[in-house]
Amino acid sequence: MIENMLVWNVRGFGTSKRRTRSSVRKFKVLVFAILEHFQSVDKLQRWACTLDMPCVFSNADMDGKIWLCWKQGIDMEAVGHNNQCISVLFTDQSGSILTSIVYAKCSYLERRALWDHLCGVSAVGIPWVVIGDFNVIRSNEERVGGNSRLRMAMDEFNCCIHSCGLIEWRLEGKQLSWCNGRQGLARSWAKLDRILVNNFGGAVGRLLNRRTSDHSPIVLQLSSINNRYGSSPFRFQNMWTLHLGFLTLVENTWKSSRIQGNGLEILVGKHKKLKLVLRSWNKEVFGHVDNHILKLEGKVELLEEYLQQNFSYEVDADLTMARNDLELWAHREEIRLAQQAKKGWLEEGDQNSKFFHAVIIQRRNQACVKQMRLPDGSTLDSPEMVHEGATVYFEQFMTNDVEVEEPMLEDIIQPVLSLQDIEGLTSLPMEQEAYGGTKSYDVEVDQWRNRFTAPGEEPYKTLPGDVFVLADAKPEDVSDLQRIGR
Structure with missing residues (x-):
């Protein structure tokens, strides 16, 4: 799978050549997409060769402004393109990835052709990344300053994302990729550049600083490493x-x-x-x-x-x-x-x-722990190393006698019980304490006639929940007794 990819709306390639060269070398870019380059095809081809990316493809035949170049050893198959998008299938020794480079129109009416193109390209079976300048935000929370965006345009963009089965890959660091470059209260920012994915392993996306363009370059670093490690936990389905x-x-x-x-x-x-x-x-x-x-x-x-x-x-x-x-x-x-x-x-x-x-x-x-940095500055770079490091740490923690200084809480928590009270609570109770100084009785209740039934049919018996009252006076007749709680 292609490891590193760089996409940038340069707003004129002539002033961004030095920045492009340094970024390609720094991030070891294998695929580079230039948007809104304002250069002739011949100049771009020569420049691509200086970057050691002689393989090129563009949508210039459809009056587009996307130029795509990549290194040798990577096979490319064109899937489709129009004046706002190029969709290609990149394949190398580690696998394949479907890539769509986007440079969308400013008008939401013209962007509808782009949404139709993406819906026609969408596939679940292989990894797919859609990256570039979409010229639209998903909600007004993705802008700072400026006027509110058209609701219909945002709804159509979100509908396209859901229809294609895409999710947005969160960028590391800053999120607003575009700035209008004005001064004071007239300055505004928005998230116009983004990464959408459907199905592949670990990836890291970040926005680089803006310098010569009003758009930030996007670097996408993919990983073909299988991050699953160890046995899978049991889950109720x-x-x-x-x-x-x-x-x-x-x-x-x-x-x-x-x-x-x-x-x-x-x-x-x-x-x-x-x-x-x-x-x-x-x-x-x-x-x-x-x-x-x-x-x-x-x-x-x-x-x-x-x-x-x-x-x-x-x-x-x-x-x-x-x-x-x-x-x-x-x-x-x-x-x-x-x-x-x-x-x-x-x-x-x-x-x-x-x-x-x-x-x-x-x-x-x-959810996968891919890397762990230890207090001594060393780094564990794989799940196996993280597992081994955690095992060693807890073995030492559980076997070594570590003296822990107990906190002094006397000034925070005031004692409520005295030592004598605590000893009394933990000691066995005496017989007199158990019965509370009173006497116990063995009670035997004889049978008698229930006045709620027909005479002579059923003798009354005690039932669970009956309450009996011991009194000094003897009741004269049955009417003196009342059934309590029944």
Whole structure:
């Protein structure tokens, strides 16, 4: 995969040659895109050769202002282009990446052709990065100063991003890439340059300082390293609850587990046993959900082709069942992706899956500890080194006797109990203290007639919750007694 890429709206390449040369060398750029260069094709070709990037491509044939150059050893396949965008597929020894370089028009009406182009290029199967000057912001929070932007233009841009299954890659450092260069209160900033991605591993994007142009250069550093390390943790899948046998499996596993120990140890042991059973059951019943969906889609297609030639009630019934199964598995996959992405607010549709895939990959990359700097200044540069460093640290921490100075809290927390009170609370109670200085009685209650029932039918017996009052006086008759709380 292409490692380093530089995209810059130079606003006239003549004053930015020195800055371009130093940036290409500093960041070891393999692909360089120039926007709004105001130079002839011959001059750009000669300049590209001085950067050791003899391979070039542009949209000048469509009155565009994008010039793309890259180093030898990288294969390029043109996917499509217009006067606002160039989409190409770069391939090297480490893989392929679909790249769309954008230089959008200022008019939102003209930008609609750009949105249509991106929606036609969109793909989920391979990594895709869309980078450049979009000449539009996503919300008014992405500007400082100036007038409010047209709401329709922002809505159309956001709709294009969601339709393509793209997410915005957050830039390190500053976020506002454009400044109008005016003085005082007339100065304004906006985020016109950005990076949109759909599906690839770790990446770092940053804006360089503005000097000779009103736009900041964008540097995108990609990584083809697989950041997943160690065993994957167990996660409960919400789609399991849609299976008819799920609750029965959980109940049987829970009841059949025989764990020795106290209550908490039994609970932990049953959970561990259930986790192992659910892992195995998930592989047997669900497996790879996307594979099930592909098989069902192929089955539905074959049955439809057969019905188009020879109608049969049996085949029609099979087609109905296959469609129902396909809908069920598609719903399960949607639940799984939404749970992984922790997004549940989108409307149903095919573009949902594109968005979920992109969010999942971004969360996975951000959750990975790729690098760790130690107090002595050394750096751990891989997940394996981070793992080993953490293991060594905690082994030393748990085995070495470290004296910790306890804080003095006497001046902050005033004592409430005296030492005598504390000793009294921790000692065993005396018999007199247990009964509070009173006597205990063994009470025996005889049977008697319940006045709420027919005479002679049922003798009254004590029930849980009955309250009995011991008194010095003896009641004369039953009416002197009242049932309390019944």
